[in-house]
Amino acid sequence: MSVKRKILFAFFCLLVVAGGLMAFQNLWPYLSRKADPIPVASPPKEAPNEEPPPVLLIPESEAEAPASEEGPAASGLPVGSLVITKERQAYADTSLTLVIPELNLTCPVYDGTTAEILSLMGAGLYDYAQLPGEGNRNTSMAGHRNTRRNGVITDKAPFYYIDRLQEGDYLYLYNEEAVYRYLWEFCVVVEQDDWSMIRTAGYSCLTITSCHPIGISDHRIVVRGVLDGIFPYSADFAFLVNVTGTV
Numbered sequence: 001m002s003v004k005r006k007i008l009f010a011f012f013c014l015l016v017v018a019g020g021l022m023a024f025q026n027l028w029p030y031l032s033r034k035a036d037p038i039p040v041a042s043p044p045k046e047a048p049n050e051e052p053p054p055v056l057l058i059p060e061s062e063a064e065a066p067a068s069e070e071g072p073a074a075s076g077l078p079v080g081s082l083v084i085t086k087e088r089q090a091y092a093d094t095s096l097t098l099v100i101p102e103l104n105l106t107c108p109v110y111d112g113t114t115a116e117i118l119s120l121m122g123a124g125l126y127d128y129a130q131l132p133g134e135g136n137r138n139t140s141m142a143g144h145r146n147t148r149r150n151g152v153i154t155d156k157a158p159f160y161y162i163d164r165l166q167e168g169d170y171l172y173l174y175n176e177e178a179v180y181r182y183l184w185e186f187c188v189v190v191e192q193d194d195w196s197m198i199r200t201a202g203y204s205c206l207t208i209t210s211c212h213p214i215g216i217s218d219h220r221i222v223v224r225g226v227l228d229g230i231f232p233y234s235a236d237f238a239f240l241v242n243v244t245g246t247v
Contacts, residue, residue, distance in 0.1 A: 077136045079202040082128045082195065091125060096132070098123050098141070098158075099172040101241045102165060107158050109173070113142045121147075123158060123208070126198050132173050132180040133204065134227070139173065139180075140198035140207040145221070146214050159210040162223050163187060168243040171206055171225040179233050182206040182225030183243070190220050197222045 096109035110117045113124040123141040130137035144157040169184040204227035212221035
């Protein structure tokens with residue numbers, strides 16, 4: 001190789017090295033930066049009823065406090081909170097029964113909302129629910145919207161038709177002592193991780209949650225009723241179908 005060619009080759013190599021150094025300098029901030037973590041989606045829930053961590057434990061004496069003039073928390077519970085009471089913790093499994101005449105539905109209310117409990121095809125009481133009664137009590141529960149048989153969605157679940165309830169419909173809870181009657185207030189669909197509907201509402205209500213849409217658990221359908229009467233229980237109690245309907 002001639003001297004001239006050697007000089008040109010060396011010059012070319014210098015240009016290549018210089019260009020590589022400049023490119024590396026420009027890329028270094030990106031190469032040295034730690035990779036951003038990839039968001040991990042929450043695993044799908046067969047029934048969107050996994051509860052958030054406990055927020056508050058109210059002593060039983062405080063939960064039973066009489067109404068005051070300080071605000072709507074007549075039972076002594078804070079409004080807008082997820083509350084665990086000793087009264088709820090002492091709940092006897094299936095001691096409450098849910099009746100929705102408009103849906104021809106009668107089902108037991110179980111203690112908890114685990115997948116195993118909800119597979120019994122009743123309603124499951126949230127740990128954060130308050131038992132029915134007057135005051136600031138949100139008796140919140142969950143249940144399945146559908147079942148599957150041979151891969152086909154069926155309506156053999158408590159709350160398949162829960163979206164059909166409307167103004168004037170009654171919902172009931174009863175035990176051996178009393179019947180608690182609730183009047184339908186609203187039906188909404190919320191995000192799967194929206195727990196606002198089971199917080200204390202400042203009044204006595206019944207809140208039912210289930211999967212939405214049917215067969216999918218990425219949202220919740222929520223139906224709420226407002227307590228409008230407490231009656232002594234009797235085996236022949238007349239459960240009304242609708243405010244404007246018949247017995």
